[in-house]
Amino acid sequence: MMFRLEPDADRKLRLAPEFQFYLPPAPPPGPRTGQAPTAVAPTPSSAGARQREFFQRMLPHALAAQALTGVPASVSLAQAALESGWGRHAPGNNFFGIKGTGPAGSQRLFTREFRDGALVRTQAKFRRYHDPMESFLDHARVIAEGRYLRHAMKHKDNARDFVRALQSGRYKYATDPRYADKLIRLIEAHGLTRYDRSAP
Template sequence: MTQQEFIAKIAPAAVGDMKKTRVPASLTIAQAILESNWGMSGLTAKANNLFGIKGNGTAGSVSMPTTEYVGGKPITTNANFRKYNSWAESIADHSALILNGTRDKPTRYHGVLGADYKTACQKIKDGGYATDPAYPQKLISLIEKYELHKFDVDKSDNSVDKEAALKLEDWAREAGLNAIDSLAVKGLLNDPETWKQRLIDDPKSVLEELPWLVFTLLDRATDKRLQK
């Protein structure tokens, strides 16, 4: 999966949660990139956990090594991380954690809600999400490099910015074309030219199918490759 395909796959859920919770989509996507290494981390592979959230998830938990910073120095330790049935559940749980905080401090991450991306990146660190002192800047660098702020809310009317929506569609269309070529080469998709023409003629209807069709087939292609 390419970087643009990864962004296109998780952006709709990030934008949808943003409209409900006011957690900036740019923050959600950047954290998913950083914490999961573009969906390729061992934790993501074993537990569908995109954000390194600890504890018990909808599918239980898994024990994994992790790096923590104590006194500014990194140390490696084991911890239990939440396990999910899907990436969508991981994204929803991430939004819920930011919105609801923790039992001891429900407002722990409230500085993130409705904030601009630079403030959100600092406030998520201040709330205790990560111990890495460079965490905010790492997130900001990802957001600016991949223009993830385009997915954030237009605060004037609490709706998704039109340019962000167009950017999302462009990313998804390009990811879809790349996926169609890849699947056709592997013999996993019939009549690729018809799918490509549908993307050009009626992208909206096809993009609505992409999360369920193209990316499902991509997952199957990945599974098939791993079984070889």
Template sequence: MSKESFIDQLAPAAQADMREFGILASVTIAQAILESGWGRSAPGNNLFGIKGRGQQQVTQESIKGKWIQIVDGFRVYDNWRDSVREHSLLLAHNPRYANVLHERDYRCASQELQCAGYATEPQYTDKLIRIIEGSELTCFDQIEEKRGYMMSSDDAYKIINFLSAAWMSTEDVEARVELHHLADELRKASGQQ
């Protein structure tokens, strides 16, 4: 499989999860490339080297600057899409990756992954950035929302403050319900939920 084909297969899943969880598609794709060697080394369709029950594999870990070989359990997936989804869920539901979510700069997101302990490889951040830049993966971060526009979280925050003030100033129950609904929709549109 060519590098372009590998990227083309992963991009739709990475973009869908970016919309849902706020993890840059470029970072997700770069991690899959790095962790699986462009899909050539993904036993059990595990593109990200996610550990867990499934199958035992020999792997290398960098411990205190020295590489050691260990045997560990790795998850198994039916397909690559499931692997991408599990990766997104792992990052989205683990508080240590909170700084990765909704980070719009791939360099910062890559650094935050390393800081959160995603990988023991000392050069993990640099490798991700080289892959993203070398394969021009940032183009997958520029997606059109179904509504045609994704509001910035700053703008949404300002509007939500105005809606909150309106909510506080009215006693009309129906108006309060609608104002609350609009604030929730703005949070979704800006990627805050």
């Protein structure tokens, strides 16, 4: 999911500090009962159509980020889908939930972090972007040029190895032990590697 560690919070598992993700707000209470409304499960065809539409909208951004940095477009697309819930949770155009101050400022959002081995809910400052393109470019730069995750760039020609590299080493992209598997499933299920190419 979207749980992230502060780098000094847990000695066994460390995350790059830029990747501290927000917790989407709870749904508002129902009109009369005071309980959260029940979501209607989408049909497989409608869910598939929404997912295809999300990838079509985000593809130009992922390709631009790939051309600039070499981060595989398939990885950017899969991460944006997973981290933003197919675009439903991207406040401030932050499709990757990156912490700090972005080109359009910052926003305070709820997040979950591990402290002393326990998962706690807290507020943190997250980057804001003027548009999705800024979010994709910043995400790719943080991976390709940042000191915590750039080791993954050695695998830019293989999305599966790239994703696994994001979860290896001292700093990890996500605390979810199945994060790499989830991304690989998304990449393979949607044939996203067809958009990948080696950086010049």
